[in-house]
C-alpha cells in the first residue's frame with residue numbers, strides 16, 4: 504500500500520521535519536507541498552537538508568492543492584487548520600501538528616488562544632491510556648504540543664499508579680526551533696547564545712491546559728500544573744523536569760515499578776536504567792522519549808525527567824506514529840529510535 508501524503512507548511516520547521524521522516528517511510532509518497540509567504544519557491548532553497556525534494560515548488564496552501572491525497576499533514580500556525588480541514592472530506596486523514604483541536608474544553612481554548620474553539624480531535628499521544636484505540640481508523644488527529652508530550656510522558660505513570668498528589672510542578676527547557684522559523688528578536692543568536700531565560704511564568708503558557716487535561720484524565724481527578732518553560736541555547740530538544748508530592752506511604756520501589764509497567768511495551772519511550780539520566784543530545788533526531796524517575800524521600804517528592812527532540816517525538820515523529828496507527832500500519836514504520844551523537 505502506498506500512502507500519498509501532502510504537507511502544508513512545508514517551509515517551516517515542523518513541515519521540514521515531517522518531510523525528513525517521510526523520505527524514510529517505506530509507504531509514503533510525498534505529494535503536494537504548500538506554504539504561505541514562500542509559495543512559488545523551490546523547497547531546496549528553504550530546506551537544503553532534503554536533497555530528494557530540492558526541485559519541488561511550494562504551492563499556496565489551498566484546499567485545491569491538498570485534495571486528492573490519502574493524508575494531509577498540517578504544520579501551520581495555530582488558528583489556520585480548521586478552515587483547511589473543513590474543506591477536506593472525511594475520506595482524507597488530516598493530521599494537525601498545530602494546537603487547534605487538542606483541547607476538549609472550549610473555555611480553556613478561548614482563554615489561552617483568544618479565538619473561538621474549532622473542536623476536538625482524537626489526541627495523538629498513543630502512549631496515554633486509551634489513546635491508541637481512539638486513533639485506530641481515525642480520520643482526524645490532533646498532535647500534542649511539544650511540552651505536553653514531554654510532561655505527559657514524564658508524569659502519567661505516577662498519576663496512573665496514584666503515587667503522587669494532584670499538584671505537579673514542571674520546569675522545562677526548549678531549544679529555539681520550538682518557537683518556529685519566523686524571525687523574532689528574542690530568538691536572535693546574540694540573545695540566545697550563552698544564556699537561558701524563563702518565559703510564560705505563572706500559568707500563562709498555552710500548553711498548561713493541555714498538560715492539565717492529559718494528567719487529570721489519567722488521575723481521574725483534577726490535577727494542577729505549575730509550568731515554567733525556559734529557552735535554552737540549542738536548536739532542538741526539550742528537557743522537562745517534573746515533580747509532585749508523593750502519596751503518603753508510597754515507596755521508591757513502587758514508583759519505579761509503575762514506570763516499568765507503563766513503558767515495558769512502548770517502542771518510543773525508553774525508561775533509562777537507574778542512575779542514568781535523560782539528555783537532549785541523546786534523542787537528537789530520534790522519535791524516542793528518554794525518561795528517568797527518582798523518589799526524593801527527604802522532600803517527599805517524585806521527580807521524573809524526560810528528554811525528547813521537540814521536532815521529532817514532540818511534533819513530526821509523533822504525528823507519523825499516530826498516522827501509522829490510524830492507517831493500520833505498524834506503528835514504528837519509518838520512525839527511528841536511534842539518535843545522533845555527539
Ligand SMILES: NC(=O)C1=CN([C@@H]2O[C@H](COP(=O)(O)OP(=O)(O)OC[C@H]3O[C@@H](n4cnc5c(N)ncnc54)[C@H](OP(=O)(O)O)[C@@H]3O)[C@@H](O)[C@H]2O)C=CC1
Pocket residue numbers: 511512513514515516517518537538539540541542564577578579580581583600601602647648649680681682683684685813814817818
Ligand atoms: N516547532 C516545534 O517544535 C513545534 C511546532 N508545533 C506546531 O506546528 C505548527 C508549525 O510550527 P513550526 O513549523 O515550528 O512553524 P514555522 O514558523 O517554522 O512554520 C510555519 C509554516 O506555516 C506557514 N504559514 C505561515 N502563515 C501561514 C498562513 N497564514 N497560512 C498558511 N500557511 C502559513 C509558513 O509558510 P511560509 O514559510 O511560506 O510563510 C510555514 O510553512 C505550529 O502550529 C506549531 O505550533 C507543534 C509542536 C512543536
Ligand SMILES: CC(=O)N[C@@H](CCC(=O)OP(=O)(O)O)C(=O)O
Pocket residue numbers: 581600601602647648649677678679680681682683710732734
Ligand atoms: C521555545 C518556544 O517558544 N516554544 C514554543 C512551543 C510552542 C509549540 O511549538 O507548540 P504549539 O504547537 O502548541 O504551538 C512556545 O513556548 O510557545
